[in-house]
Amino acid sequence: MRKILIANRGEIAVRVMRACRDMGLATVAVYSECDRAARHVRMADEAIGIGPNPPRESYLRIDRIIDAARASGADAIHPGYGFLSENEDFAAACREAGLTFIGPTAEAITLMGSKTAARRAAIAAGVPVVPGTEEPLAADVPDAVIVERATQIGFPVMVKAVAGGGGKGMRVVGSPADLPSAIRAARSEAGAAFGDSTIYLERRLERPRHIEVQLLADHHGTVLACVERECSIQRRHQKVIEETPSPVVSPEQRARLTSAAAAVAASVGYTNAGTVEFLFDEQGRFYFLEVNTRIQVEHPVTEMITGVDLVAWQIRIACGERLTLSADQLLTPRGHAIECRVYAEDPDAGFLPSPGLITSLRIPSGPGIRDDGWAETGTDVPVFYDPLISKLIAWGEDRPQAIARMRRALLEYEVRGIRTSLPFFQWMLRQPAFLAGEFHTEFLDELLQRRGVEGFSAIDPSLEEVAAIAACIADAEDASAGRSASPTATTDGRSSKSEGWWDRPALSWKHRARVEALRG
């Protein structure tokens, strides 16, 4: 393998290219029209345009990406996360074109892409699953039968899409009477989102934690598991903060959890990197949830505590190399790591997306800090894609030090011109329940609901005084320099983002769902 095409954009394209460069491999970028000047294009050895801005006309075009790989003479394709990373047709198209797909086989993607098939594989491997239906419920299964099955499983019950993800086609039902309408709604949502309206039922666990296990599996039968990741800090089913190890998993639980994850992968002949997701109930019992057949957004926290480059190992495995890592190294946490996903969104306006020109960007560094990003001063964050700007990762000898370092890095992080979720993280990392490690997957939504409307940037009253002094000086100096003191547009001239606080009600957008296909 000499040259790799990266079928992605943004931070993950940059991340994969860095691994390629470390390994002496040439890189090929693909880009849509608005990404012509993007970081991943400038960073690559070669770059090929693949079409207009909407993802389905560029980053989701299998034919154009395969053509680009052929034209550039690439040997392999790394799909990143989101876009085509879990698309079995893409993996198969790569194989047919004689290209190495850096990921599992098309067959493994298909198997794990079906939530019910993945559940059956887990059951066969002796791994506990959340009680539910083992077979998918097709559109012609009568309501009465479904109600009977639900009663056997026990209420409250979750109605979920077989092809699902990201909360789409998902309903919580408390009683048999509410089930038929929830089934109809879930089917229509799943049909629209995934083109597949089959659903299944699962018991709803109360206040579960989301804990997952990173795996590496080679083509010679070796499957290695890493220390678990704790991903329970979620906003509307989307992970916001991830960390490793989990504050609640004991060494005995870790041993059982990681061997269960490895057993699921081994039983289906899984290869390359993957993640097995589990739910933890309040009694500390774990249940298999699903398998993600890609590198995940939060992979850096695992890299920080194991010292392993997971993307480099994806490439080495795809080359046919044997996993020579020690199982002990991957299962012994070396310190603690936390990741904050920094999004171009305005936490003070209900996390409304905030695309546009970044007029100034300063990224933190120093002991234990890693920033996996793609934006720079002058980057225009487009409206077409996931608004992830960077992942800020902090490593420490223990959890308190990792949190202290993250808080220090957040103080140094400055993104001007657009709004970001950074002020939210400063607030989040002061929450007593977070510091105590006491949370579950609905914790953040409940916390935000109770919180009220105060701006996240108002968390420190002494800074309000500093801000007032700074604004006063800036205006006086502007006035004496002859600049008009009357209101003027901001440096980027985008009046759309210049709404004042008092106008916020008109902008109080409420996020309903995010399309999982574009998320890691």
Next chain:
Amino acid sequence: MTCDLETQGGRRSIDFRQRGSVWEMTLDGRILSVDVTPIAGRRSLLIGPAGGPVRSYEVAVERRTNGERIVYVNGLAVPVWMVDPRERLRRRGNVSAETGPRSIVSPMPGRIVKVLVREGDVVAAHQGLVVVEAMKMENELRAPRAGQVSTVKVVEGMSVEARAVLVTLA
């Protein structure tokens, strides 16, 4: 000179006098001395009472419309509103925001997923009006105040530009 402004914590008035790089400021009856040094679009501020401890801050101030300033300090983006006599009517909390016709505009380019109201509907404050898909998310645009829908300018499936008027309230 005097500078009137508003922060999220409330109204503030600052009296100030500049002598070279040092600004003498009076804030809530306290006298502060602020040493100001510019560095490439930012300012270093050393703030202290005369003879007391000096606190160091690095700030950047961005001008927005309607007198809004965003002050970047310690990783936060703190909004401040300059109070100008000509703008006072538009101040936060002023009743003018609650009455008169109001246009609901799309804050960014997107696609109309669902129109939740019809012309003539009476809506409550914060009631959903239109669902727009932008940046891969479905977002519900809600009424800034109670009122009657006078016009609906979009239909489901339509693409809209940033600042496009979607609905007007009478």
